[in-house]
Amino acid sequence: MLPDSLVIGTRRSRLALWQAGYVRQLLQKACPGLTITLQCVTTRGDRIIDRPLSAIGGKGLFTEEIERGLYGHTLDLAVHSLKDMPSELPDGLILAAVPARGNEKDAFVSRRYQSLSDLPRGAVVGTSSLRRKAQLLHLRPDLTVSDLRGNVDTRLSRLDDGDYDAIILAAAGLIRLGLSDRITSLLPPDQFLPAAGQGALAIEARSDDEPVLRLLQAIHDERTAAAVTAERACAAAIGGSCQIPAGAFASWQGGDLVLRAFIASPDGRTCLNRQATAPAADARKLGYELGKDMLAGGGEALLRSLRTTIKGDTL
């Protein structure tokens, strides 16, 4: 039996609303008779806007309150940006479907400069992501990376106010909000690796909700799922969280996945890059082994010094 109505939980930001609305459309196309409503939820991550994400920490910063709605059956599904999802979901909830991925790249956004290499010495680049910061400094040690938090619109207006020479944002977010014309250039993954799952959406549901799980198969994309499985397994193997400068991206080569990943020191001086290839059926193993391989090949030492830095509060 398929359900005849569904409630989708979403955060309130313009991006989250777009993403939930998009999933509603996909589901509506697959099941025209279904009544689908969106319900907005405010999360801890939305409430705290005066500190960098890396200083707040904690699992499920953007998901906890929504998950409570799923447990309580006030929500049937939740739509998230996959890259914001923790590697393990709480008991009773699963990553039920992953629609086809959008743009996975990071975008360089500037009003004066065309690309990273076009930036003058000492230019100020805005981002609060440790992953972006480490890669920026690895490529251009002369840059000043300055904190930039808030939703996509807030970040763009701070660039427009002249606080930064350039900022780095996920291309997917800009495209979804109709802001593609703000993308100055895209950063190619072979130079600048995205976060695991970037550009993909995650649909979370109750693991025992058979009717809903069946319904979601209609909008599940196997190829995206295989790629993000490899990326997330890699992030999980290295203890993935947004407190570690790391990234992972899987692309296709025939029926094989090519997984590229890095771990870096926050200053970008040490940067460990690895690549491995395997059939898509082994996506999880591919990611897990590449992650373990990076740990054994210097990543462990990197993470150790990182933990000391965090404890010493110099991050």
Ligand SMILES: NCc1[nH]cc(CCC(=O)O)c1CC(=O)O
């Ligand atoms: N970290 C916040 C976040 N989570 C998802 C997106 C955009 C969509 C995506 O990356 O899939 C963004 C904005 C950004 O990183 O610029």
